[in-house]
Amino acid sequence: MTTRKEKIAGDLDRQFAEMGFAEQGVEALRAGADVSLRTLYKYFPSREAMVVGALEHRDKSYFDWLAGGPESGIEHVLHPIVRLGDWLREVANTGCLFLNALAEHPDSAAIRETVLDHKARLADEFRIRLQTIAPDKDVERIAETLFLLHEGMTQTARLHGRDRATEAALRAAKAALAAEGIA
Amino acid sequence: MTTRKEKIAGDLDRQFAEMGFAEQGVEALRAGADVSLRTLYKYFPSREAMVVGALEHRDKSYFDWLAGGPESGIEHVLHPIVRLGDWLREVANTGCLFLNALAEHPDSAAIRETVLDHKARLADEFRIRLQTIAPDKDVERIAETLFLLHEGMTQTARLHGRDRATEAALRAAKAALAAEGIA
DNA sequence: ACATGGGTAGAGCGATCATTCTACTTTTCT
DNA sequence: AGAAAAGTAGAATGATCGCTCTACCCATGT
Known part of the structure; x- marks a missing residue:
């Protein structure tokens, strides 16, 4: 079950993604979430x-x-990049919400922490997947490369189009894995 | 010789880079550029x-x-990525000013155009360099990969540190070039 | 000498911002 | 049923925003 707070958070997510952070005043956010100002501030006090x-x-x-996807092989490692391609195609393609937030609020400690935490967990995702299929390799280093491709793909997609970006990222990822002896 | 307008533009660049776009009101920009409000608006009317x-x-x-750098060989192609590493180390490491601006002003046509123009010219830079050293290869496709690495490196640098990001981007670029038969 | 162009300081304007508050209605629980 | 919790609408507040305007200053060239 989703709580009211979660529903409102989803609306906020969607609105920030569609319209950016700067252009959205609190009154506009309220209207988009279809709640009263008082309730909005109850769950999110600022x-x-x-x-x-x-x-x-x-x-x-x-x-x-x-979540989900292939459980073994190189596909297991590439899965987040493939899924990012799906996301860009099916959900939204307006750059990275986290980095956009950081750009907009560079001196908010709470926002910075939330962003860094998310990105750290994303890097972990690649590490864990690499550890599963190639524990003998330099997991740390290869994960860094895959993370970089993930970030680059997100930004390139909004500049040059999703499909070109997805293809470039996947090709680069395969080349990087091959160079490390992972086929 | 630099005109007054260019000097002020440089000050604006520095301020937006250091403090972000949202937090900088016009009065703060004025103070940072050390000019009067009237003069600022004369050169930049909004x-x-x-x-x-x-x-x-x-x-x-x-x-x-x-500009500059090796004129031939794989180093000619990799040079922008090497120089980006220098930039992140010596100049600033706060993400991409252009993408930050786009995040902040998603519905300003003028800003969007300026950003897309810059990024298109950056992609051209990689194409031209590839054309010089490997005109027989699929320049378009390889340039896209290098562009993606450049963007990913910029974003990864502010999350995981410049040096790790630079190393990852250079390694991935070399792997991608090797996979295309460019050594 | 003095007009002119380009500069300064800073007050003022109307709009908008995030946030708080009052007053009322609906839902939920016992 | 009735109390308590949680919702609504929307006015009010004080701060800040982008931008304009007035009034004055100081170089420069003929």
């Missing part, structure tokens, strides 16, 4: 808390999105 | 024009920064 709430919602959504 | 001016200044700075 605009900063609304941003953090939206990011936490997006964090959950995205890791849910990555 | 806040949007100030953002565009800063981006155009950054565009020039960055392509100047990429």
Whole structure:
């Protein structure tokens, strides 16, 4: 079951993603979530808390999105990049919500922490998957490369189109894995 | 010789880079550029024009920064990525000013155009360099990969540190070139 | 000498911002 | 049924925003 707070957080996520952070005043957020100002402030007592709430919602959504997929082989490792391609095609393609938030609020400690936490967990995702299929390799180093490709793909997609970006990232990932002796 | 407008644009660039776009009101920009409000508005008749001016200044700075370097071989192609590493170490490491601006002003046509123009020219930079050393290869496709690595490196640097990001990008670039038969 | 162009300082304007508050209604639980 | 909790609408507040305007200053060139 989803609580009211979670529902509102989802609405905030969607609105920040569609319209950016700067252009969305609290009144617009309220209208988009279809709640009263009082209720909105009850769950998210400041605009900063609304941003953090939206990011936490997006964090959950995205890791849910990555769940499943091949359990072994190189596909297991590449799966997050493939799923990012699906996300860009099916959900949204407006850059990284976390990095956009960081760009907009560079001196909010709470937002910064939420972003860094999400990105650290994403890097872990690649490490864990690599550890599963190639524990004898330099997992740390290869995971860093895959993480970099994931970030680059997100940004390139909004500039050059999703499909070109997805293809480039997957090709580069395979080349990087091959160079490390992972086929 | 640098005109007054160019000097102010440089100040705007620096301020947006250091403090982000959202937190900088026009009065703060004025103070940072050490001019009067009237003069600032004379050269940049709106806040949007100030953002565009800063981006155009950054565009020039960055392509100047990429100039020079090895004239042949794989180093010629990798040079922009090496120089990005220098930039992140010596100049600033706060993500991409252009993408940050786009995140902050998603529905300003002028800003969007300035950003897309810069990124298109950056992609061209890789194409031209590839054309020089490997005109028989699929320049378009390989350039896309290098562009993606450049973008990913910029974002990864502020999350995981410049040096790790630089190493990962260079390694991935070499692997991608090797996979295409460019040594 | 003095007009002119380009500069300064900073007050003022209307709009919008995040946030709080009052007053009322609906839902939920016992 | 009735109390308590949780919702609604939306006005009010004070701060800040982008931007304009007035009034004055100081170089420079003929």
